[in-house]
Amino acid sequence: MFQNENTFSEMKSEGREEEFHKRYEESVIAAKEEFGKTYPMIIGGIEIRSSDGVFADTSPSDTKLVLGYFQKGSREDARRAIETAQKAFEWWSHVNYAERVALFRKSADLMSKRKFALAAEISFENGKNRFEAIADVDEAIDFLRFYSEQLEENKGFERPMGSLLPGEHARSLLRPYGVWSVIAPFNFPLAIATGMTSGALITGNTVVLKPASDTPLMSYELYKILESADLPAGVLNYITGPGTTVGAELIENTNISGVVFTGSWDVGSKSIVDFEEKSPRPFIAEMGGKNATIVTARADLTKATEGVLRGAFGFGGQKCSACSRVYVQDSIRDEFVRKLSEKVSQLKVGEPTQRDVFLGPLINEKAYKNYQRFTDEARSRGKILVGGEVLNDEPFTQGYYVKPTIVLDLPENDKLVKTELFVPILVVEPFDKLEDAIEKMNDVDYGLTGGIFSKDKGEVDLFFSKAQAGVLYANRMGGSTTGAIVGVQSFVGWKHSGSSGKGAGGPYYLQQFLREQSQTFYD
Numbered sequence: 170m171f172q173n174e175n176t177f178s179e180m181k182s183e184g185r186e187e188e189f190h191k192r193y194e195e196s197v198i199a200a201k202e203e204f205g206k207t208y209p210m211i212i213g214g215i216e217i218r219s220s221d222g223v224f225a226d227t228s229p230s231d232t233k234l235v236l237g238y239f240q241k242g243s244r245e246d247a248r249r250a251i252e253t254a255q256k257a258f259e260w261w262s263h264v265n266y267a268e269r270v271a272l273f274r275k276s277a278d279l280m281s282k283r284k285f286a287l288a289a290e291i292s293f294e295n296g297k298n299r300f301e302a303i304a305d306v307d308e309a310i311d312f313l314r315f316y317s318e319q320l321e322e323n324k325g326f327e328r329p330m331g332s333l334l335p336g337e338h339a340r341s342l343l344r345p346y347g348v349w350s351v352i353a354p355f356n357f358p359l360a361i362a363t364g365m366t367s368g369a370l371i372t373g374n375t376v377v378l379k380p381a382s383d384t385p386l387m388s389y390e391l392y393k394i395l396e397s398a399d400l401p402a403g404v405l406n407y408i409t410g411p412g413t414t415v416g417a418e419l420i421e422n423t424n425i426s427g428v429v430f431t432g433s434w435d436v437g438s439k440s441i442v443d444f445e446e447k448s449p450r451p452f453i454a455e456m457g458g459k460n461a462t463i464v465t466a467r468a469d470l471t472k473a474t475e476g477v478l479r480g481a482f483g484f485g486g487q488k489c490s491a492c493s494r495v496y497v498q499d500s501i502r503d504e505f506v507r508k509l510s511e512k513v514s515q516l517k518v519g520e521p522t523q524r525d526v527f528l529g530p531l532i533n534e535k536a537y538k539n540y541q542r543f544t545d546e547a548r549s550r551g552k553i554l555v556g557g558e559v560l561n562d563e564p565f566t567q568g569y570y571v572k573p574t575i576v577l578d579l580p581e582n583d584k585l586v587k588t589e590l591f592v593p594i595l596v597v598e599p600f601d602k603l604e605d606a607i608e609k610m611n612d613v614d615y616g617l618t619g620g621i622f623s624k625d626k627g628e629v630d631l632f633f634s635k636a637q638a639g640v641l642y643a644n645r646m647g648g649s650t651t652g653a654i655v656g657v658q659s660f661v662g663w664k665h666s667g668s669s670g671k672g673a674g675g676p677y678y679l680q681q682f683l684r685e686q687s688q689t690f691y692d
Contacts, residue, residue, distance in 0.1 A: 197293075221410075230529060230567075240408075257404045261374075266320055269373070280363075294384050295384050308360035309359045311674070326372075326679075348377065362388045372679055374426070378408070379416060421444075432456065438665070461610040461619055461620075463632065464477070464622045467623045487592070489589075491651060497599060498601070518573075528593065530570050537571065554597075581609075660672045
């Protein structure tokens with residue numbers, strides 16, 4: 170039976186917390202010994218070097234640190250990967266689902282054995298602290314095991330149907346589409362890449378995987394783990410390079426049967442239009458959020474401040490589920506803001522492999538500049554209570570470090586209240602009646618996550634009934650809008666936040682990679 174990995178909590182409960190830190194820190198040392206290698210693309214099991222050269226994968230915590238050099242793939246490389254995946258689909262789609270399940274369970278076991286090494290690499294590649302990094306690996310393992318169980322429980326999505334005539338035998342099958350483009354983001358470089366890739370592969374499709382150029386290493390590691398679990402050559406093809414070449418080909422090529430994408434609304438919405446222009450094909454997209462938490466006068470402020478802090482500033486607000494708005498009832502606003510500000514002021518920003526660091530760097534220069542622009546706008550139209558500064562003196566000179574920021578007194582419909590920022594900026598807004606707060610929460614283009622803190626069941630029920638988002642939490646101290654767990658909370662976006670209405674890590678996700686076929690024979 171499926172069980173979540175949950176490494177740190179389990180080790181802590183077993184009195185093995187120091188072992189956790191020791192294994193992580195040993196992995197950090199080992200990871201450094203591997204830096205600077207040149208990595209290939211892999212098409213049909215063959216290592217490929219691009220004629221366009223390579224690009225450096227540098228650490229956002231120290232941009233002088235080159236983790237590796239990766240290939241600048243071309244459109245021709247992408248076409249070759251697609252053609253290879255097409256050929257593999259002809260036989261992979263007919264492999265019995267039980268064999269695929271066994272392969273992915275083996276992959277989960279292999280990934281679990283390497284979890285600390287992978288977590289250390291994540292810390293260097295995208296700046297997550299050790300707890301966030303190990304959680305990223307845990308989630309990837311969970312996806313492999315949960316989807317294996319889902320496919321097994323549904324018996325490969327084949328079921329008998331009724332009959333009208335004597336001797337009539339009908340069945341319904343869900344069958345794979347073909348080749349899928351998997352376009353992965355930087356913020357969960359192993360978990361999301363694994364979830365999307367395994368969803369397509371375990372259901373009998375083949376895949377061309379393109380990671381974000383900020384985090385190509387983790388998708389390479391995913392490929393090698395699946396290869397070690399005996400995934401046949403050509404079923405998964407790993408290709409790196411610019412969105413203008415590789416990314417464009419994976420959207421525009423008519424031999425792609427489906428796309429699964431996690432990224433921004435701007436890129437995702439344009440890609441959907443371009444992809445579906447020539448023929449109707451599935452496009453599974455998760456495209457960000459502008460997530461709000463509501464704190465009523467009946468809230469436990471200790472839980473509320475902790476939950477909002479973790480939701481807003483975990484991984485520097487670079488989660489599509491991050492809390493970027495909090496609506497606080499007038500009568501407790503001052504007390505809430507005071508308590509939250511005290512906690513946020515004490516958060517340690519620093520090199521993410523250090524034990525006591527909460528907030529590492531932003532992912533790249535673009536995010537760093539966005540933070541500066543948004544905080545400048547916040548000063549001009551509102552009040553910055555905490556933060557609002559970049560950290561560019563020692564020891565921060567080589568990384569993209571900023572302070573977590575709380576903003577007050579912005580106009581109700583200000584740009585910073587309405588648009589996704591993807592940096593550690595939290596806007597605090599007041600409200601009088603709960604109905605008004607829910608209306609304000611809903612009055613954005615996105616609908617990914619939302620939270621409420623209240624000890625009043627009636628208030629919670631009203632929130633659950635009226636909030637327009639796919640993932641809702643009440644009184645969640647671990648993150649008011651963040652931290653969906655595979656098999657516990659389906660991660661699904663409404664409105665601009667998602668295209669399919671079916672959530673990753675939930676019971677309806679795999680069916681999106683399949684299409685129904687009715688088969689009937691007569692005696």
